[in-house]
Amino acid sequence: xxxxKLEGRRIGGVILDxxxxxxxxxxxxxxxxxxxxxxxxxxxxxxxxNGAGKSSMLNCINGVYSPQKGNITFRxxxxxxxxxxxxxxxxxxxxxQNLALFKGMNVVDNIMSGxxxxxxxxxxxxxxxxxxxxREESEHRAVVESIIDFLEIQAWRKTPVGRLPYGLQKxxxxxxxxxxxxxxxxxxxxxxxxxxxxxxxxxxxxxxVNDQFGTxxxxxxxxxxxxxxxxxxxxxxxxxxxxxxxxxxxVRRNPEVISAYLGTSH
Numbered sequence: 001x002x003x004x005k006l007e008g009r010r011i012g013g014v015i016l017d018x019x020x021x022x023x024x025x026x027x028x029x030x031x032x033x034x035x036x037x038x039x040x041x042x043x044x045x046x047x048x049x050n051g052a053g054k055s056s057m058l059n060c061i062n063g064v065y066s067p068q069k070g071n072i073t074f075r076x077x078x079x080x081x082x083x084x085x086x087x088x089x090x091x092x093x094x095x096x097q098n099l100a101l102f103k104g105m106n107v108v109d110n111i112m113s114g115x116x117x118x119x120x121x122x123x124x125x126x127x128x129x130x131x132x133x134x135r136e137e138s139e140h141r142a143v144v145e146s147i148i149d150f151l152e153i154q155a156w157r158k159t160p161v162g163r164l165p166y167g168l169q170k171x172x173x174x175x176x177x178x179x180x181x182x183x184x185x186x187x188x189x190x191x192x193x194x195x196x197x198x199x200x201x202x203x204x205x206x207x208x209v210n211d212q213f214g215t216x217x218x219x220x221x222x223x224x225x226x227x228x229x230x231x232x233x234x235x236x237x238x239x240x241x242x243x244x245x246x247x248x249x250x251v252r253r254n255p256e257v258i259s260a261y262l263g264t265s266h
Contacts, residue, residue: 011232012040015216016092016184021060021070023053023240030056031067034242036235038184043210043217045227047251048237049260054220057237058186061218062094063087074184093182095173095190103162110161110172111147114179115140147175150212151205167198174205178213185209187219191226199223203230228252236260 016038023031031053038044046054059065061072063084071080074090082090093114101110148154151171156164161172170190177185190206191199203226209215221227227234228248236244236257244250244257251257 011042014038015040015075016061016218017073018057018061019070019073021057021067021072023056023060023065023067029240031060031237031240033070034237034240035070036242036245038216038218039232040216041210041214042232043206043219043230045231045234046218046220046237047222047224047227047234048243051239052237053240054237055188056240058094058188058218058220061087062092062186088180091181091183092186093177093180093184094186094188095170095177096188101161101169101173101176104160106158106160107148107153107156107164107172107175108141108144108158111144111175111179112140114176115143143181144175144179147178150178150208151175167194167201170194170198170202171205174202174209178209178215182215184216184218187217187221189220189222191221191223199226206230 066081238260
């Protein structure tokens with residue numbers, strides 16, 4: 001898998017810059033003065049033991065939490081706080097550790113729900129499907145079908161998502177995020193709960209999204225083999241503080257990271 005980093009992929013300048021982020025809940029500090037950046041077209045991993053603040057960091061980036069201190073710059077615009085809709089409209093999409101899919105809806109409709117931000121016609125026009133709304137829906141459905149082909153889930157197009165195996169549900173969740181056509185994709189433990197074969201499939205899709213769509217990817221992942229294989233750079237958190245940042249090889253050799261994380265049973 002290492003080869004993907006060298007084949008025709010140009011990592012650009014900084015697209016997302018996180019500066020001095022601190023976040024507390026009551027008296028408990030979740031994040032303390034965290035700074036790191038993400039470059040265009042790279043795969044950037046965030047790792048650390050349970051409770052290190054990884055999901056809190058993603059929640060700050062995508063507007064779920066408002067940090068008490070620090071700011072985030074996306075494509076040259078700096079924000080103390082954004083709400084989730086603004087973040088999505090700007091081009092940052094997110095998958096969730098606990099699947100937030102519509103279990104009773106089929107695969108097509110779940111992925112179609114990711115197109116809502118792209119729809120221009122109003123709800124009434126969409127409901128009666130006339131003129132512009134009908135044309136727009138056809139265009140959106142074409143995008144959804146191309147995502148279904150890309151993720152190799154054609155056989156389950158009309159299956160209610162709740163009936164699918166867990167690994168396929170994770171793939172649908174990825175598809176819904178891709179339907180937003182994000183510039184930056186935040187993946188919260190995309191391999192959690194998967195067997196080896198499912199992890200290999202998901203790793204391949206993550207790399208394909210990065211290679212073929214040029215999407216910048218920020219992912220939280222516990223499987224160190226996956227992280228070392230698919231990441232360009234890794235930032236390491238422990239108890240809400242940054243203890244390492246660099247290439248997978250640099251992080252692997254960092255004594256503080258070894259004692260806090262790599263030396264454990266993770």
